[in-house]
Amino acid sequence: MNNSKMIHSQGRELIYGVYQFMKKEKEEGEPVIFLSNLREKVAAGTGVSLSTVKRIIKKGKNKPEGATFSSPRKTIEKPSPKSDLDQFDEEIIRTYCLYAVDNLLAKHGHTVLRLPPYHPVINPIEKIWALIKNRVAARNTTFKLNDVRSLVVEEFNAVTVEDWQKVCAHVMEIEEKFMSQERII
Template identity: 40%
Template sequence: MHSFYFNGELPTINNVLTAVNDDDNLPNMSRSSLYRVLRELKFVKFKRQAHKIFTEKGGLIFWRRKYHELIRKYRRENRTIYYLDETWLNVDDVCSPPTVSANESIEIVLHISSEAGFVPGGLLFFKLTDNSYDKRNRNVMNGETFRFEKILPLLSDNCVIVMDNARYHSVKEEKLAKASWIKDEIRNWLSQKGLAYEDSMLKVELIQIVKMVKHYYDKFVIDEIAKQSDKIILRLPPYHCDLNPIEMAWSLIKECVKTHSTTSKLPDVEKLLHEGIDHATPEHWKNFVRHVVEEENKS
């Protein structure tokens, strides 16, 4: 979608459908399937010069531009940039939300890397079974299983850690008062913060006070942990995993696992995973990051 705009072309549904189906790396899709995918990715359709074309909602555009602005700033400051991401691992090399059978175990694999490669000691396994896999909520990792504090000492000082918006990355330090709360709950929240209000105020007036100060309290747990270690968290724009070079590393590693796998035992697959990680050389990583920078420069 972004390449159409970059090349000065209109991303109509027919143009995008042709581009997708002509790309050997993408599955063939029907018009209705493509339309559904674009809606899920938060693209919206509007009419321009008798053509119905797709564009992103304004909030996503702003987020992406802000991300590009910050990542370029950090590169100019010569900060080390790390990329953190997870993938799925089972005996069938499944990387999308898998189906768990009674006799099969699955693991979430999480790692962190920089242009120099994967960080030694940064690999994290989280084993799932049919009892622990939450089909309603794909993301079963949480603040306890995601041992972020153990990763930080492995990283350079004054670095930047790029990650997506998974729930376990986005746990808030505290709940913020909101309009769905009853008036007494909002008053209690304001009182705990030492903020003045009048008893005669309407609920909407109390919420206005909250809105004026909430940016002081709207904080993520891991962001604050990172700050204590002189590190910065930078979150990717939604639906932009293409800006994380570790995604290309996962593809390389999974292909290595699939090529050499001769057994259905998960410990053997884990061993191949470690070998695949070793197979991702610094030269690979330089190419991965170079590709991502090229994608950033298109926006």
């Protein structure tokens, strides 16, 4: 007997059907073939191991009415619950999400600008990080982790006020350009 048989959904249905048939014969008291142990008979009749039959019977008893057996190693696409939000709804909610600090700042005449994370066009820290990475890449000759680590520390310390002023001025130009094109950030 080969214990490594792959039993797909139709085969599982068959095994469960054979089990149900033999169980019915046993309950009616008129077996065609005498069955001392029902599960062993199913295993012998189908050519699979007893543990496989037990596992399939257990799944068959627990599955909802009308549902089919799943095949092993096959992913099942489960429908999402109705309470889930689709991506469009999430974007709308994210757009209009208000925080307590926003209300506090609005009372004092300030508007909050939330920048998209990891977006270098209008985020100065991302531009500085790109500057540091470029400098490290230009000076990295050994490609050893300890050397790269020391280069990163050196380049962080080498960032000047002028670098920050230049990057912030560039971002302000881009913001003004967006505002003039009515692409509100």
